[in-house]
Amino acid sequence: xxxxxxxxxxxxxIVLALLRLEDRAYGVTVRQEIEFRTKREVSIGAVYATLDxxxxxxxxxxxxxxxxxxxxxxxxxxxxxxxKGVTAVNRTQRAFEKMTEGxxxxxxxx
Amino acid sequence: MTAHAQFVRPPRLATWxxxxxVSGEEESMVGDLCEEFWQIASKAGAAPARRWYxxxxxxxxxxxxxxRFRAAPGRxxxxxxxxxxxxxxxxxxxxxALSAVTDRYLLFWSSHFQAxxxxxxxxxxxxxxxxxxxxxxxxxxAKGGEMVATITLALVRCALIGAAxxxxxxxxxxxxxxxxxxxxxxxxxxxxxxxxxxxRSAGRTRPLPI
Numbered sequence: 558x559x560x561x562x563x564x565x566x567x568x569x570x571i572v573l574a575l576l577r578l579e580d581r582a583y584g585v586t587v588r589q590e591i592e593f594r595t596k597r598e599v600s601i602g603a604v605y606a607t608l609d610x611x612x613x614x615x616x617x618x619x620x621x622x623x624x625x626x627x628x629x630x631x632x633x634x635x636x637x638x639x640x641k642g643v644t645a646v647n648r649t650q651r652a653f654e655k656m657t658e659g660x661x662x663x664x665x666x667x
Numbered sequence: 668m669t670a671h672a673q674f675v676r677p678p679r680l681a682t683w684x685x686x687x688x689v690s691g692e693e694e695s696m697v698g699d700l701c702e703e704f705w706q707i708a709s710k711a712g713a714a715p716a717r718r719w720y721x722x723x724x725x726x727x728x729x730x731x732x733x734x735r736f737r738a739a740p741g742r743x744x745x746x747x748x749x750x751x752x753x754x755x756x757x758x759x760x761x762x763x764a765l766s767a768v769t770d771r772y773l774l775f776w777s778s779h780f781q782a783x784x785x786x787x788x789x790x791x792x793x794x795x796x797x798x799x800x801x802x803x804x805x806x807x808x809a810k811g812g813e814m815v816a817t818i819t820l821a822l823v824r825c826a827l828i829g830a831a832x833x834x835x836x837x838x839x840x841x842x843x844x845x846x847x848x849x850x851x852x853x854x855x856x857x858x859x860x861x862x863x864x865x866x867r868s869a870g871r872t873r874p875l876p877i
Contacts (some may be wrong), residue, residue, distance in 0.1 A: 565701075584699035585706075601703075602727030606734050606775050621695070627705045631698030 564616070564649045570595065571607050575617060577637045583622070583633045584608075595633045608636055616642030670731040675713040677704045681724040687814050687864050688731035701704070745807050746816040750785065750805035750856070751823065758852070761793040774805065791848050798852040802859020817860025821853035828853070 564572060575582045575589040591597070608662050611617045622633035638646070678699065685697055700723060708716035738741055765786065802817045809816035829848050835845050 584696060585702050588699070588703075600723055600726030600730055601696055601699050602730030602734075605693060606730050609734075624698075625702075627702055628681075628698035629701045631694045631701070633698065638736035 562648055563652060565646050567603070568611055568616075569649050570618065572603065572638055572642055575636055576643075580635070580637075582636045584629055585630060587636070592655065601634070605657050611642065612636075614641075614645075616645050617638060670730075673701060674676075675705075675708045675716065677720050678717055679703050680725075681721050685724050685727055686868060687861055688728055688735065690811065696727065702725070710826075732815055732818070735812040739809075739812055743812045743816050746809035746812075747820045747823070748803045749808065750801055750816070754798065754801040754824070754856070755819075757797045758794060761797070762875070763791045765790055794849075795851055795855045798855035799859040799862075802856035803863050804859075804861035805856070808862040812837045813860045813864040814857075817857050821856045824853040824856065825850070 570591055571587060571588050571643060572592045574587045575596075578590060584601055584604055585607075588601055591604075591615050599613050608617060612619060617636050618639055619634050619636045623637055624630045635663070682697060682700075685686065700720060703723075704716050704720050727808055769783070769786075785849050802820075803817050805820055806813035828846075831849075832843065832846055835846050
Protein backbone atom coordinates (compact mmCIF):
# COMPACT_ATOMS: atom_id res chain seq x y z
CA UNK A 558 0.00 0.00 0.00
CA UNK A 559 1.71 3.23 -1.12
CA UNK A 560 1.11 6.34 1.03
CA UNK A 561 1.02 8.56 -2.03
CA UNK A 562 -2.19 6.94 -3.23
CA UNK A 563 -4.13 8.73 -0.50
CA UNK A 564 -5.26 12.32 -0.88
CA UNK A 565 -4.68 15.12 1.60
CA UNK A 566 -7.67 16.87 3.17
CA UNK A 567 -7.79 19.76 0.70
CA UNK A 568 -6.95 17.51 -2.26
CA UNK A 569 -9.87 15.32 -1.25
CA UNK A 570 -12.22 18.33 -1.20
CA ILE A 571 -10.98 19.54 -4.58
CA VAL A 572 -11.47 16.17 -6.28
CA LEU A 573 -14.96 15.87 -4.79
CA ALA A 574 -15.77 19.40 -6.07
CA LEU A 575 -14.51 18.44 -9.56
CA LEU A 576 -16.70 15.32 -9.53
CA ARG A 577 -19.74 17.42 -8.53
CA LEU A 578 -19.11 20.13 -11.13
CA GLU A 579 -18.33 17.75 -14.03
CA ASP A 580 -17.85 19.83 -17.23
CA ARG A 581 -18.18 23.18 -15.42
CA ALA A 582 -15.11 22.69 -13.21
CA TYR A 583 -12.64 25.59 -13.39
CA GLY A 584 -10.99 27.83 -10.79
CA VAL A 585 -14.01 30.03 -9.98
CA THR A 586 -16.60 27.25 -9.76
CA VAL A 587 -14.30 24.94 -7.77
CA ARG A 588 -13.51 27.71 -5.26
CA GLN A 589 -17.17 28.68 -4.93
CA GLU A 590 -18.32 25.05 -4.57
CA ILE A 591 -15.89 24.42 -1.69
CA GLU A 592 -16.75 27.73 -0.04
CA PHE A 593 -20.51 27.09 -0.40
CA ARG A 594 -20.38 23.55 1.03
CA THR A 595 -17.75 23.94 3.74
CA LYS A 596 -18.40 27.62 4.68
CA ARG A 597 -14.63 28.07 4.63
CA GLU A 598 -12.98 30.90 2.69
CA VAL A 599 -10.59 29.46 0.16
CA SER A 600 -8.07 31.42 -1.91
CA ILE A 601 -7.79 30.90 -5.65
CA GLY A 602 -4.04 30.44 -5.17
CA ALA A 603 -4.62 27.48 -2.83
CA VAL A 604 -7.07 25.92 -5.31
CA TYR A 605 -4.58 26.19 -8.19
CA ALA A 606 -1.62 25.00 -6.10
CA THR A 607 -3.60 21.88 -5.17
CA LEU A 608 -4.93 21.34 -8.69
CA ASP A 609 -1.39 21.58 -10.09
CA UNK A 610 -0.19 19.05 -7.51
CA UNK A 611 -3.07 16.71 -8.37
CA UNK A 612 -2.29 17.09 -12.07
CA UNK A 613 1.36 16.19 -11.48
CA UNK A 614 0.18 13.08 -9.58
CA UNK A 615 -2.02 12.17 -12.54
CA UNK A 616 -5.27 12.51 -10.56
CA UNK A 617 -6.70 15.36 -12.69
CA UNK A 618 -6.29 16.65 -16.24
CA UNK A 619 -6.76 20.19 -17.50
CA UNK A 620 -7.53 21.92 -20.77
CA UNK A 621 -7.97 25.55 -21.76
CA UNK A 622 -11.19 27.25 -22.82
CA UNK A 623 -11.58 30.43 -24.88
CA UNK A 624 -10.58 33.85 -23.51
CA UNK A 625 -13.50 36.11 -22.49
CA UNK A 626 -13.66 39.91 -21.92
CA UNK A 627 -14.92 39.69 -18.29
CA UNK A 628 -11.79 37.69 -17.50
CA UNK A 629 -9.57 40.41 -18.95
CA UNK A 630 -9.07 38.31 -22.07
CA UNK A 631 -7.67 35.36 -20.14
CA UNK A 632 -8.82 31.84 -20.84
CA UNK A 633 -10.49 29.44 -18.39
CA UNK A 634 -8.63 26.32 -17.35
CA UNK A 635 -11.07 23.43 -17.05
CA UNK A 636 -10.27 20.37 -14.93
CA UNK A 637 -11.56 16.82 -14.86
CA UNK A 638 -10.81 13.86 -12.65
CA UNK A 639 -8.87 10.94 -14.19
CA UNK A 640 -9.59 7.26 -13.35
CA LYS A 641 -6.51 7.38 -11.09
CA GLY A 642 -8.06 10.34 -9.26
CA VAL A 643 -11.36 8.50 -8.81
CA THR A 644 -9.47 5.50 -7.36
CA ALA A 645 -7.52 7.79 -5.01
CA VAL A 646 -10.62 9.61 -3.77
CA ASN A 647 -12.43 6.29 -3.18
CA ARG A 648 -9.46 4.86 -1.29
CA THR A 649 -9.19 8.00 0.88
CA GLN A 650 -12.92 8.03 1.53
CA ARG A 651 -12.87 4.34 2.54
CA ALA A 652 -9.91 4.97 4.85
CA PHE A 653 -11.84 7.75 6.60
CA GLU A 654 -14.90 5.54 6.91
CA LYS A 655 -12.81 2.70 8.39
CA MET A 656 -11.18 5.11 10.84
CA THR A 657 -14.51 6.54 12.02
CA GLU A 658 -16.29 3.14 12.12
CA GLY A 659 -17.75 2.51 15.56
CA UNK A 660 -16.96 6.03 16.82
CA UNK A 661 -19.84 8.17 18.00
CA UNK A 662 -18.13 11.48 17.24
CA UNK A 663 -21.04 13.73 18.16
CA UNK A 664 -21.88 12.15 21.56
CA UNK A 665 -18.45 11.03 22.74
CA UNK A 666 -16.10 13.82 21.68
CA UNK A 667 -18.10 17.04 21.37
CA MET B 668 -23.30 41.84 -15.39
CA THR B 669 -25.07 45.14 -14.54
CA ALA B 670 -24.36 48.39 -16.40
CA HIS B 671 -22.72 49.79 -13.25
CA ALA B 672 -20.44 46.78 -12.89
CA GLN B 673 -19.18 47.31 -16.45
CA PHE B 674 -17.47 50.54 -15.33
CA VAL B 675 -15.84 48.97 -12.29
CA ARG B 676 -12.35 47.57 -12.76
CA PRO B 677 -10.40 45.25 -10.49
CA PRO B 678 -7.71 47.15 -8.53
CA ARG B 679 -4.79 47.49 -10.95
CA LEU B 680 -2.15 47.43 -8.25
CA ALA B 681 -3.48 44.13 -6.85
CA THR B 682 -3.61 42.62 -10.35
CA TRP B 683 -0.04 43.78 -11.05
CA UNK B 684 1.17 42.30 -7.76
CA UNK B 685 -0.46 38.93 -8.49
CA UNK B 686 0.96 39.01 -12.04
CA UNK B 687 4.46 39.35 -10.55
CA UNK B 688 4.06 35.87 -9.08
CA VAL B 689 2.16 33.98 -11.80
CA SER B 690 3.82 32.23 -14.70
CA GLY B 691 2.44 32.14 -18.25
CA GLU B 692 0.45 28.95 -17.66
CA GLU B 693 -1.19 30.37 -14.54
CA GLU B 694 -2.77 33.41 -16.18
CA SER B 695 -6.16 31.73 -15.87
CA MET B 696 -5.80 32.33 -12.11
CA VAL B 697 -5.82 36.10 -12.69
CA GLY B 698 -8.74 35.59 -15.09
CA ASP B 699 -10.64 33.77 -12.33
CA LEU B 700 -10.01 36.65 -9.92
CA CYS B 701 -11.32 39.14 -12.52
CA GLU B 702 -14.40 37.02 -13.25
CA GLU B 703 -15.35 36.71 -9.59
CA PHE B 704 -14.67 40.41 -9.10
CA TRP B 705 -17.31 41.19 -11.76
CA GLN B 706 -19.76 38.76 -10.16
CA ILE B 707 -19.38 40.38 -6.73
CA ALA B 708 -19.40 43.91 -8.19
CA SER B 709 -22.70 43.26 -9.99
CA LYS B 710 -24.31 41.70 -6.89
CA ALA B 711 -22.90 43.74 -3.98
CA GLY B 712 -21.24 46.82 -5.53
CA ALA B 713 -17.75 48.04 -6.20
CA ALA B 714 -16.45 48.49 -2.64
CA PRO B 715 -17.11 44.91 -1.40
CA ALA B 716 -15.77 43.58 -4.70
CA ARG B 717 -12.54 45.57 -4.28
CA ARG B 718 -12.17 44.42 -0.68
CA TRP B 719 -12.70 40.79 -1.77
CA TYR B 720 -10.21 41.22 -4.61
CA UNK B 721 -7.50 42.61 -2.34
CA UNK B 722 -8.06 39.86 0.26
CA UNK B 723 -7.95 37.12 -2.38
CA UNK B 724 -4.89 38.68 -4.04
CA UNK B 725 -3.03 38.76 -0.72
CA UNK B 726 -3.82 35.12 0.05
CA UNK B 727 -3.00 34.07 -3.50
CA UNK B 728 0.37 35.83 -3.41
CA UNK B 729 1.19 34.14 -0.08
CA UNK B 730 0.37 30.73 -1.61
CA UNK B 731 2.31 31.42 -4.80
CA UNK B 732 5.30 32.62 -2.74
CA UNK B 733 5.48 29.27 -0.92
CA UNK B 734 4.80 27.29 -4.11
CA ARG B 735 7.56 29.08 -6.04
CA PHE B 736 10.04 28.52 -3.23
CA ARG B 737 9.22 24.81 -3.00
CA ALA B 738 9.41 24.44 -6.81
CA ALA B 739 13.14 25.32 -6.99
CA PRO B 740 14.56 25.71 -3.47
CA GLY B 741 18.20 25.15 -4.52
CA ARG B 742 18.26 27.79 -7.22
CA UNK B 743 16.34 30.29 -5.07
CA UNK B 744 18.65 29.86 -2.07
CA UNK B 745 21.72 30.10 -4.34
CA UNK B 746 20.37 33.35 -5.83
CA UNK B 747 19.67 34.78 -2.36
CA UNK B 748 23.11 33.84 -0.95
CA UNK B 749 24.85 35.09 -4.12
CA UNK B 750 22.83 38.31 -3.99
CA UNK B 751 23.74 38.80 -0.35
CA UNK B 752 27.49 38.64 -1.05
CA UNK B 753 27.30 40.62 -4.31
CA UNK B 754 25.26 43.27 -2.46
CA UNK B 755 27.80 43.43 0.34
CA UNK B 756 30.60 43.90 -2.18
CA UNK B 757 29.03 46.47 -4.51
CA UNK B 758 27.43 48.54 -1.74
CA UNK B 759 30.89 49.33 -0.42
CA UNK B 760 32.11 50.64 -3.79
CA UNK B 761 30.53 54.15 -3.69
CA UNK B 762 32.01 54.74 -0.22
CA UNK B 763 35.48 53.72 -1.42
CA ALA B 764 35.19 55.86 -4.56
CA LEU B 765 34.00 58.86 -2.55
CA SER B 766 36.76 58.45 0.04
CA ALA B 767 39.33 58.33 -2.76
CA VAL B 768 38.01 61.56 -4.29
CA THR B 769 37.58 63.46 -1.01
CA ASP B 770 41.02 62.43 0.24
CA ARG B 771 42.63 63.60 -2.98
CA TYR B 772 40.92 67.01 -3.07
CA LEU B 773 40.64 67.81 0.64
CA LEU B 774 41.35 71.48 0.14
CA PHE B 775 38.62 71.81 -2.48
CA TRP B 776 35.96 70.16 -0.29
CA SER B 777 36.87 72.23 2.76
CA SER B 778 36.14 75.43 0.80
CA HIS B 779 33.01 73.96 -0.91
CA PHE B 780 31.30 72.21 1.98
CA GLN B 781 27.82 72.46 0.38
CA ALA B 782 29.11 70.55 -2.64
CA UNK B 783 30.54 67.95 -0.28
CA UNK B 784 27.09 67.45 1.32
CA UNK B 785 25.54 67.16 -2.14
CA UNK B 786 28.04 64.41 -3.04
CA UNK B 787 27.11 62.58 0.16
CA UNK B 788 23.44 62.65 -0.84
CA UNK B 789 24.40 61.45 -4.31
CA UNK B 790 26.11 58.50 -2.66
CA UNK B 791 22.80 57.45 -1.07
CA UNK B 792 21.17 57.45 -4.51
CA UNK B 793 24.09 55.37 -5.80
CA UNK B 794 23.41 52.88 -3.02
CA UNK B 795 19.78 52.62 -4.13
CA UNK B 796 20.73 52.13 -7.78
CA UNK B 797 23.27 49.45 -6.84
CA UNK B 798 20.71 47.66 -4.65
CA UNK B 799 18.27 47.73 -7.54
CA UNK B 800 20.96 46.23 -9.78
CA UNK B 801 21.57 43.50 -7.20
CA UNK B 802 17.81 42.83 -7.25
CA UNK B 803 17.95 42.55 -11.05
CA UNK B 804 20.89 40.11 -10.89
CA UNK B 805 19.23 37.94 -8.24
CA UNK B 806 15.96 37.91 -10.20
CA UNK B 807 17.79 36.97 -13.41
CA UNK B 808 19.42 33.99 -11.68
CA ALA B 809 16.24 32.85 -9.90
CA LYS B 810 14.31 32.36 -13.13
CA GLY B 811 10.65 31.66 -12.31
CA GLY B 812 11.16 32.64 -8.67
CA GLU B 813 12.26 36.25 -9.22
CA MET B 814 10.01 37.81 -6.60
CA VAL B 815 10.52 35.05 -4.04
CA ALA B 816 14.31 35.42 -4.23
CA THR B 817 14.35 39.23 -4.14
CA ILE B 818 11.73 39.52 -1.36
CA THR B 819 13.56 36.94 0.77
CA LEU B 820 16.88 38.72 0.21
CA ALA B 821 15.21 42.04 1.09
CA LEU B 822 13.80 40.53 4.30
CA VAL B 823 17.25 39.22 5.29
CA ARG B 824 18.70 42.68 4.64
CA CYS B 825 15.86 44.29 6.63
CA ALA B 826 16.59 42.01 9.59
CA LEU B 827 20.30 42.88 9.50
CA ILE B 828 19.62 46.60 9.13
CA GLY B 829 17.11 46.38 12.00
CA ALA B 830 19.74 44.76 14.23
CA ALA B 831 22.30 47.41 13.20
CA UNK B 832 19.77 50.17 13.88
CA UNK B 833 19.19 48.82 17.37
CA UNK B 834 22.91 48.84 18.05
CA UNK B 835 23.32 52.36 16.66
CA UNK B 836 20.30 53.60 18.62
CA UNK B 837 21.89 52.46 21.89
CA UNK B 838 25.48 53.47 21.14
CA UNK B 839 25.33 56.39 18.65
CA UNK B 840 21.76 57.82 18.79
CA UNK B 841 22.71 60.84 16.67
CA UNK B 842 23.40 58.57 13.64
CA UNK B 843 20.01 56.82 13.65
CA UNK B 844 18.37 59.27 11.21
CA UNK B 845 21.28 58.80 8.78
CA UNK B 846 21.01 55.01 9.03
CA UNK B 847 17.26 55.00 8.34
CA UNK B 848 18.20 55.66 4.73
CA UNK B 849 19.60 52.17 4.46
CA UNK B 850 16.06 50.77 4.89
CA UNK B 851 15.44 51.93 1.32
CA UNK B 852 18.02 49.41 0.05
CA UNK B 853 15.84 46.29 0.59
CA UNK B 854 12.97 48.09 -1.12
CA UNK B 855 15.25 48.84 -4.10
CA UNK B 856 16.18 45.12 -4.30
CA UNK B 857 12.48 44.19 -4.58
CA UNK B 858 11.98 46.92 -7.22
CA UNK B 859 14.87 45.38 -9.21
CA UNK B 860 13.17 41.97 -9.00
CA UNK B 861 9.85 43.47 -10.11
CA UNK B 862 11.52 45.14 -13.12
CA UNK B 863 13.04 41.84 -14.31
CA UNK B 864 9.78 39.97 -13.67
CA UNK B 865 7.69 42.57 -15.53
CA UNK B 866 10.08 42.50 -18.50
CA ARG B 867 9.90 38.71 -18.65
CA SER B 868 6.10 38.77 -18.41
CA ALA B 869 5.92 41.35 -21.22
CA GLY B 870 7.16 38.66 -23.62
CA ARG B 871 4.01 36.65 -22.97
CA THR B 872 0.78 37.04 -24.94
CA ARG B 873 -1.02 40.21 -23.92
CA PRO B 874 -4.59 39.66 -22.63
CA LEU B 875 -7.54 41.38 -24.31
CA PRO B 876 -8.59 44.71 -22.72
CA ILE B 877 -11.48 44.47 -20.24
